Amino acid sequence: QAYLSYSNIAALTHLARKPGWDITKTLDNVKIWTHEEGAVLSLKVEMQVKVPSHVAFSLLSDFSLRQRWDRHFQTCEVLQAVSEEEKIYHVTSAPMTGHQPRDFVILVSQRQPCRPQEPYTVAVRSVTLKAMPPSPEFCRSEILCAGFQIYSNSSSSCTVCYFNQVTSGVMPYLAANLTGSSKSIEDTALECIKFLE
Numbered sequence: 001q002a003y004l005s006y007s008n009i010a011a012l013t014h015l016a017r018k019p020g021w022d023i024t025k026t027l028d029n030v031k032i033w034t035h036e037e038g039a040v041l042s043l044k045v046e047m048q049v050k051v052p053s054h055v056a057f058s059l060l061s062d063f064s065l066r067q068r069w070d071r072h073f074q075t076c077e078v079l080q081a082v083s084e085e086e087k088i089y090h091v092t093s094a095p096m097t098g099h100q101p102r103d104f105v106i107l108v109s110q111r112q113p114c115r116p117q118e119p120y121t122v123a124v125r126s127v128t129l130k131a132m133p134p135s136p137e138f139c140r141s142e143i144l145c146a147g148f149q150i151y152s153n154s155s156s157s158c159t160v161c162y163f164n165q166v167t168s169g170v171m172p173y174l175a176a177n178l179t180g181s182s183k184s185i186e187d188t189a190l191e192c193i194k195f196l197e
Contacts, residue, residue: 007125012147027186032044053152056158061108087108088108089108107127145163
């Protein structure tokens with residue numbers, strides 16, 4: 001468990017630091033970046049939020065609140081509280097047209113910064129749990145690496161960066177978006193800002 005949690009945080013930190021992010025869209029307080037490497041597409045959504053960083057961290061690290069702003073989350077339950085900083089959740093997402101509804105078993109690891117310039121981190125990756133085998137009603141999908149980094153800008157504002165290394169399991173939700181026929185990434189980002197503020 002210690003290794004999984006360490007590698008969860010390390011993978012997100014590594015993804016965030018990669019060079020070669022291309023900005024694809026800019027709105028007032030949201031920027032969307034993509035990064036392509038071979039067959040792997042990664043996404044970064046940067047949001048300017050008018051709340052202190054520790055408040056954003058406490059709200060974003062509690063995944064049971066996620067349905068309030070992310071319409072892709074249909075249900076979310078804690079399967080196991082591994083420690084103060086790690087929880088395993090079972091998430092189900094609404095079916096997209098022509099697709100079976102998906103479910104995910106994810107480890108969410110949260111870390112406070114060790115030094116003032118470091119971000120708060122909430123890292124997410126899929127894990128397997130014997131207690132929650134795949135069920136025929138859902139297509140079990142995988143999250144390789146996702147999560148949030150939250151940087152403090154001032155005592156009352158912060159920058160929230162959401163990352164997702166896109167797998168085929170998440171692709172249907174993003175494909176329409178990147179081709180411009182859907183605005184779900186921007187809409188979800190704006191909902192997230194509204195929720196945090």
